[in-house]
Amino acid sequence: MSVFSGFFPLGLGTSRLPVSGPNDAEGLEQSVEIVLRALELGVNYVDVGHNYSAGMAPRVLKEAFRRTKRPFSTMVKVQYGEDRTADDALRRAELHLTAMGLERARFFTCWSIWSWEDFQRIMEPGGIYEGAEKLKAEGVVEHICASLHAPPADMIRMIESGAFEGVTVSYSLLNAAQMRPVLDAAKARNVGVAVMNPLGGGLIAQNRAFFSFACCEPDGGDAVHAALRFAKAHPAVDIVLGGVSSTEELEDSAALFSAPDAEPPEARMERALSSLSGIQGFCTGCKYCAGCPKGIPTYALMKARNALLFDPAASYNRQGPEELLYDLQIFRKLYYEAGWLPASGENPCVRCGKCERACTQKLDVIEGVSEIYRRAEQAGYTEAAHKARLEELLVGKGCRKVGLYPSGGFSRLVIRLYREFFGEPAFEWVLFNSDEKTWGRTDEGHVIHAPQEIGELCPDMILVCTYRFEEEIARSLRPYAEQGILIEKLHRKGEVPWVF
Ligand code: SF4
Ligand code: SF4
Structure with missing residues (x-):
């Protein structure tokens, strides 16, 4: 049992509600309807940040909570950077609660911990964690949780520190190889897990044909269903967050999780992962190629390069050109997940072949590495x-x-x-x-x-x-x-x- 046990397996994400701002009365009403429908369908874990959906998510929830008597649990989120001290955390929590029309919330989430250094700052005396403990002692929140974006090894250290009763992590078919040890660590310590990005940040929904390998017969060929089932199949996972922008999307995911999976979870995980390894050109992130004599994190570069297998999505206010959209995806991943920023665009690879001999997927790692350096040079993604x-x-x-x-x-x-x-x-x-x-x-x-x-x-x-x-x-x-x-x-x- 964890702090997330017993919740409906689908959690309501509120970052994509169809509301554009304070003057969008129609969007506000539609969003309130979505939240009410979710609660009606049995969804009872509501994930929210104060700036979600153009900053309107708390207001949408306030209105929805006012109109219903159905049970729900939600949280206040405090992020290091925006806030730094225990007092900042108390202020932010109060603002967040007021915006949602609540006096207390089930969870306090130390929001978006990107690195071990961030974690240490949060845990410093007088820091955000101290504020969370104070709120817990006063009964304003019941459990202290975190959302983690750090490299997997650091996430494991944070989980094993015992600081958090529940964590929200990104987990999907796309990062399963690296994230399974994190989920295993959470399971071993009875730390609850809510999964964000179960559709790989939209990539799976946008590339349904590519991901159809993840389907078994009961999925009826729907890669999105297969991906959601996959995210829930790990025994550590209590809740899968679905960011919904329409009632149809919500009803579809809620119906999926209202029925038991016809395939046993263990079998689903193993089947999907072994099919993933069979995909041409796909790096599973297994790290067998680690140990490059020139210090190149080949596994991280190759994993980020997977982006090239899919259609690129617009991001960071950029609609194109295609090459830039690919670079945004690749280097964002390398920046956050591997902390990799090369000294220059000069590729230090000496073509010794060690990485390629070790690659379980028989990938052309030398060419892949060379391409990433070439792109880094073109995109200005170097210290030089x-x-x-x-x-x-x-x-x-x-x-x-x-x-x-x-x-x-x-x-x-x-x-x-x-x-x-x-x-x-x-x-x-x-x-x-x-x-x-x-x-x-x-x-x-x-x-x-x-x-x-x-x-x-x-x-x-x-x-x-x-x-x-x-x-x-x-x-x-x-x-x-x-x-x-x-x-x-x-x-x-x-x-x-x-x-x-
Ligand atoms: S071939 Fe290049 S990237 Fe691969 S291990 Fe050797 S030096 Fe490193
Ligand atoms: S060994 Fe191959 S599949 Fe595994 S991380 Fe390295 S490049 Fe990717």
């Missing part, structure tokens, strides 16, 4: 490219003040990399952000200013350091260019972001 960009933009320009807009992960990285590459700057960094909640706060020792202060502070240059919204921000800064302030963008066309 970052250094060259900062040098081109900032070194020897005679600036006294350099504005970074917006403040956040990119601006922190720019400041850190500049110091690492070139030492302390001869100019002053000035941070700007349009979010009024940040004004007057400091980020890494630099005060965050409102954009309205640009004229008064008069930086020589403003560097637009975001990826998704760089066009909009650069456009909004045009009037300052007319006043002689140089407006530059951190990224060039065809590049992937410095921070994903």
Whole structure:
């Protein structure tokens, strides 16, 4: 028994509700109907973050919870970065609960732990975990959980630390080989598991024919059903989260989980995994090729390269070209799952063949590695490219003040990399952000200013350091260019972001 035992196997994900913002009354009502229908169908675990569905998910839930007496459990989520201290966590939890019209929630989720370092920061005295413990002692939450995105070995350490009663992890046919040890560790410690991304972030639904190998007869050829069943088949998994955007989608998944699987779970897992290994060109992530004498994490590169087997999806506000969409998928995976950023586009492989001899899938690893380095060079995904960009933009320009807009992960990285590459700057960094909640706060020792202060502070240059919204921000800064302030963008066309 875990803290997630006894819930309906389908959990309601609320990140894709059909509502676009506070003025979308129709979308709001449709979303409320979806939540009510889910509860009616027996779904009783509701996953929510304060910014889900254009920040509207808490409001949708508030309205739905007001209209029903059906039982449900939900959570407050607090993320390191956005919040840092125990007090921040208490404030965030209160805001989150108020937005949902609740006084307490079953779970406190330490949200999106990306690395062992993040975990340590959360666990520091006075940190977010301390805030969670306080809320638990006061009866505001009952269980402390986490959503983990770190490399699998670090997830296992976090699970084995005993800090969390339940975890939410990404698990699907696409990452099963690496994630099974994580699920095994959770099972051994009786830590509840809720699975996110059971459809591989949409890849399985978009490539149904490709994934039809995962189907057995009772699945009726529906790869989505087979993938959902697969995600639930591991004995550690209590809940599979389905992000729903329509009632039909919800009813389909709920009906699936209302009936028992005709295939025994163990048999389903083994059958699907062995068929997966039979797919041409697919890296299972088994890591048999590890131990490259040049230190190349061949297994990570090859696993990320699987993206090329599928149609690419638009992401990060980019609709194309196709090569960029592939690069976004490949390097996002390498950034988050392997922490891999090459020093340069120069491939250090000496073609010794060790990796290919060990590959269980008989893949052309040498060519695969070479392709990833080639792509990294083209997409600006190297330390050398970052250094060259900062040098081109900032070194020897005679600036006294350099504005970074917006403040956040990119601006922190720019400041850190500049110091690492070139030492302390001869100019002053000035941070700007349009979010009024940040004004007057400091980020890494630099005060965050409102954009309205640009004229008064008069930086020589403003560097637009975001990826998704760089066009909009650069456009909004045009009037300052007319006043002689140089407006530059951190990224060039065809590049992937410095921070994903
Ligand atoms: S062939 Fe290249 S990538 Fe493979 S193990 Fe040898 S050096 Fe490493
Ligand atoms: S051995 Fe082959 S299948 Fe396994 S991780 Fe390496 S490249 Fe992928």
